[in-house]
Amino acid sequence: SQQGEEDPQALSIQEGENATMNCSYKTSINNLQWYRQNSGRGLVHLILIRSNEREKHSGRLRVTLDTSKKSSSLLITASRAADTASYFCATDAEDDSGAGSYQLTFGKGTKLSVIP
Amino acid sequence: GAGVSQTPSNKVTEKGKYVELRCDPISGHTALYWYRQSLGQGPEFLIYFQGTGAADDSGLPNDRFFAVRPEGSVSTLKIQRTERGDSAVYLCASSLDSGGADEQFFGPGTRLTVL
Numbered sequence: 001s002q003q004g005e006e007d008p009q010a011l012s013i014q015e016g017e018n019a020t021m022n023c024s025y026k027t028s029i030n031n032l033q034w035y036r037q038n039s040g041r042g043l044v045h046l047i048l049i050r051s052n053e054r055e056k057h058s059g060r061l062r063v064t065l066d067t068s069k070k071s072s073s074l075l076i077t078a079s080r081a082a083d084t085a086s087y088f089c090a091t092d093a094e095d096d097s098g099a100g101s102y103q104l105t106f107g108k109g110t111k112l113s114v115i116p
Numbered sequence: 117g118a119g120v121s122q123t124p125s126n127k128v129t130e131k132g133k134y135v136e137l138r139c140d141p142i143s144g145h146t147a148l149y150w151y152r153q154s155l156g157q158g159p160e161f162l163i164y165f166q167g168t169g170a171a172d173d174s175g176l177p178n179d180r181f182f183a184v185r186p187e188g189s190v191s192t193l194k195i196q197r198t199e200r201g202d203s204a205v206y207l208c209a210s211s212l213d214s215g216g217a218d219e220q221f222f223g224p225g226t227r228l229t230v231l
Contacts, residue, residue: 033219042120042207042224043159088158102147102211103172104220106158 006089006110014115019076021110023089024069030092032065033104034074037086046074046087081116118142120223122208128229129198137193137226141210148191149220150175150183151207159207165191198230 007022023032031050035043049056049065049072056063062075076083090104121140129135141148146167151159161175168188176182180198185191195202205227209220 035222043209043222045219045221048219090158102149102164102166103161103175104149104151104159105161106151108156108158 006087006107008110009108010111010113012113012115013079015079015081017079019079019083019112019114021074021087021112023072023074023107025072025089025091025105025107026070027091029067032063032072033090033092034061034063034072035088035090035106037088037109043088076112079112079114081114084112084114086111120208120210120221122206122223122226124226125224126227126229128231130231131198131200133198133230135195135198135228137195137206137228139191139193139208139210139223141189141191141208142221143189145210145212145221146188147211147213147218147220148185149209149211150191150193151209153205153207153225155204162193195228198228200230203228203230 005024013019029051031048033048034046036046037043047058047061047063049063051067060077065072086109088106088109090106120142123138127135148165150162152162153159163173163176163183164171165185168185180196183193205225207222207225209222211218211220
């Protein structure tokens with residue numbers, strides 16, 4: 001079963017605009033990661049945010065995490081045509097000891113199209 | 117350095133046949149994972165190896181699926197008596213260690229089509 005749910009399912013923007021994607025999850029997590037996938041093949045890791053962090057930046061990416069709402073957002077600023085891809089959030093569930101598990105649970109993804 | 121590699125990239129087989137999918141993890145990564153991704157869905161966990169042993173195979177859908185990692189490096193996912201519903205992209209990932217906080221590096225996947 002899939003824990004995460006990305007919103008929106010699809011997003012189309014003009015090059016240069018910002019793109020915001022949201023992710024909601026159900027259970028307590030150890031950390032949350034965002035991945036990008038091109039053409040339905042391999043996933044590329046973008047950023048990891050831990051459950052005790054609220055915001056993280058990496059280049060044009062900004063990720064926020066709100067554990068009280070069990071939600072995260074991924075912001076891509078100044079989008080480029082090359083950002084066209086599907087974006088997935090993946091959660092690493094917290095086990096009974098409070099440590100993280102190894103099993104990533106993915107959402108269905110947001111399909112982003114950046115129009116040149 | 118080399119990333120995770122998977123072979124074959126595409127596999128077409130007939131219903132009822134046996135298939136093997138291979139994964140070469142990043143050198144030195146002790147943890148290896150298999151996921152399955154159906155069209156329009158996110159990847160779903162199948163099995164996790166720590167070294168040579170399958171630490172968790174709870175994601176395997178049934179006993180037709182089996183995976184090995186005999187020397188703690190290369191892994192093979194084996195599917196017996198394939199069914200049309202097994203058609204999907206099978207993704208392999210590796211990480212330095214388990215513990216949940218490590219980035220998992222994914223291979224390009226094997227697209228399996230069962231006719």
